[in-house]
Amino acid sequence: MEPIVLIPGLLCTETLYAPQISAFSDRPILVADHRQHNSIEAIARSVLDKAPDAFALAGLSMGGYVAMEIMRIAPQRVTRLALMDTNARADTQEQTERRQVLIRMTRERGFNKVPHLLYPGFVHANRAADENLKSVVLEMAEETGPDAFIRQTEAIIGRLDSRPSLGDITCPTLVLVGDGDTLTPPDLAREMHEHISGSELMVIPDCGHLSTLEAPNAVTEALKAWIGSTSQFSPR
Template sequence: MSKSAPILLLPGLNASARLYAEQIPYLWRFGSVMVPDHTRDDTIAAIATRILADAPPRFALIGHSMGGYIAFEIMRQAAERVDRLALLDTSARSDTPEQTKSRLECIAMAEQGRLSELNDNVFPVIVHESRYDDMALRAICDAMSKDIGPAAYVRQHKAIVTRPDSRSTFAAIHCPTLVLVGDSDLLTPPDLAEEIAAEITAAQFTLIPTCGHLSTLEQPALVNTALANWLAA
């Protein structure tokens, strides 16, 4: 099996490399794998700039949720360095006023030391209903939150609140692109993924069944198959 360019995996909000626990060993057969730090800056542009400074000259890019927002910014800053692009459970749109209000409330709760309460509230929103009582999955989410910590969580949320609308970048994306989403994703619903796939030249759209927002953890085998097909394109 031929090797691809190095593969960069970008986690989402309040998520660490554990988000890709089932993908990292699988993807190593295609090329080296890196999970850049996305916790140290409070704007999407600054996060992308820091990642690009440490990244290989050319790479395949996979972004989940907030990682997708960062991936769009990397395409704005250095599209020529991206060999191929995968956008998982994400959106190209900026926040609605209602979303911004909710995020500001989350920031306030985190600053008050209430991150664990936030995690309790969010878990049923980010997973498929069949996973509400999945304590192993919940433990992974709690561990990722501890990996990130409240200060970095606040920085990430501030970056998301101020992110630009990325739909203007669609026409400039010409590399092989995978757009993937869980069929029951409540945070970034399938219609947002369909919008991205429809506007990017030759993008491949994949809908993952019985799956919420955490596709890489909820349906890892299906996600891995989709990623393998994308890397072979």
């Protein structure tokens, strides 16, 4: 049965995919470790070193950046691709400056406040006061830790613009985004969808950036359709 490789986002662990891991318990699943390197390419190569010879690949946010790098390095090993709440563009100067502020804050004043500052952007506006979801997000951040956060952030800052290589993707591809995702909005998902011939675009209602946790049932159903497809999705 086709294995699945899942790549989490910034400050996220395998908990990000807990509902989906449960749903796909009938097949091998590898949750990638994206905490050890400070470049997207190095992370991608480390994932490939540990992954099966052929696998379905899904990444959310930063995980999507790594997934797109894997598609440049070893597209022949990927049987299908899911890009969730992510963005094919390189970092803007404004985004880089904000990330560098968080790196400096972590180094000079500690990491404790950083996850709290990031949380509102991670979720739909109607979940800003969801203490249960917030506790899950903060627990993942604590498990990730300050050193890995800095490495991840440096990797995100240095990522390539993936738009020129999206047209080379030929495997069945799902592009998924929450309609209330403010970090990687639906327009950026549509851009990826338009660049990947035959891809499927799915916009999840009442959902923010962490779609796998915010709308687990809808995302899992979308992934079941994706993993069950035998050819390119029909364009919409």
